[in-house]
Amino acid sequence: MEREYFYSIMNGQGTLDYEIYLNTHALLSCQKDYQELCNQDELQFQIVHQSEELWMKLIAYTLLDIDDYIQKENTNRVITLFNRVHGIQKIMIQQLSLLETMSPKEYQEIRIHLGNGSGQESPGFRTIMKMYQPLWKSFKTFYLDKHGLTLEKIYDTEYSHCNAYMIAEALAEYDELFQKFRYHHIQLIHRTIGMGSQSLKGRPVELLESGMRMKFFPELWEVRNKMTDAWGLQYGKVRESIANKEKSIAI
Numbered sequence: 001m002e003r004e005y006f007y008s009i010m011n012g013q014g015t016l017d018y019e020i021y022l023n024t025h026a027l028l029s030c031q032k033d034y035q036e037l038c039n040q041d042e043l044q045f046q047i048v049h050q051s052e053e054l055w056m057k058l059i060a061y062t063l064l065d066i067d068d069y070i071q072k073e074n075t076n077r078v079i080t081l082f083n084r085v086h087g088i089q090k091i092m093i094q095q096l097s098l099l100e101t102m103s104p105k106e107y108q109e110i111r112i113h114l115g116n117g118s119g120q121e122s123p124g125f126r127t128i129m130k131m132y133q134p135l136w137k138s139f140k141t142f143y144l145d146k147h148g149l150t151l152e153k154i155y156d157t158e159y160s161h162c163n164a165y166m167i168a169e170a171l172a173e174y175d176e177l178f179q180k181f182r183y184h185h186i187q188l189i190h191r192t193i194g195m196g197s198q199s200l201k202g203r204p205v206e207l208l209e210s211g212m213r214m215k216f217f218p219e220l221w222e223v224r225n226k227m228t229d230a231w232g233l234q235y236g237k238v239r240e241s242i243a244n245k246e247k248s249i250a251i
């Protein structure tokens with residue numbers, strides 16, 4: 001196929017209604033010109049990062065709506081919108097693996113062009129990192145405190161699979177999928193530059209592992225520990241084997 005010909009038509013003219021509405025002219029100009037790409041993997045590298053930024057923009061926008069609906073206690077809306085966020089998070093995780101089709105050497109060639117850029121400068125990531133605390137505050141105020149509820153009550157002593165429980169589980173899913181994204185991102189680093197290396201800001205890449213242990217909503221994970229301890233009081237830390245019990249009954 002004649003490369004130059006296809007390069008000349010791939011971005012379109014930007015004049016048809018479809019192109020105008022979706023602003024394809026601007027969108028398809030966001031990547032380097034074909035002639036300037038440093039190798040055949042660079043277009044993929046830019047497109048995956050840019051798509052991830054768009055998905056994070058949609059997550060942040062949706063979380064603003066979710067926060068409004070939490071404050072109105074509109075549970076159905078909150079759950080539907082959280083389904084959307086969770087779906088986006090799964091797409092984001094899947095997309096990361098595309099970059100594993102890039103060889104370590106080809107990534108090194110791209111890396112030379114990144115200046116001292118770092119994923120920590122991502123506007124989407126930075127916004128998301130500022131949203132989890134206000135979100136938690138709204139949940140606590142409108143679904144727990146206002147109704148005299150606690151996590152311990154909705155998960156255990158007064159468990160009824162109520163609205164507050166549903167929202168809490170949606171928050172837990174969001175938190176878990178974010179950790180999964182961080183985990184897969186670390187796997188990607190293992191594949192490309194190695195975890196023993198330094199970031200383009202000179203920081204040890206291993207620091208990312210502490211981020212992976214960070215939880216947005218630690219209370220939601222703690223309540224599970226507390227339940228296991230409380231329920232465990234019935235049988236102590238180590239349980240007697242069921243097989244032993246059956247043997248002693250038989251004797």
Ligand code: HEM
Nearest residue numbers: 049052099118119120122125189192193199201203205211
């Ligand atoms: C070959 C691909 C990639 C490599 C080698 C890579 C490498 C790195 C490294 C070394 C860091 C640490 C930066 C520092 O400490 O300053 C980092 C952070 C980060 N990267 Fe990537 N990355 C890749 C792809 C991506 C993609 C596709 C995204 C999509 C959004 C992304 C998002 C981030 C984010 C959000 C951070 C900050 C994470 C945190 O603090 O937990 N990275 N990346």
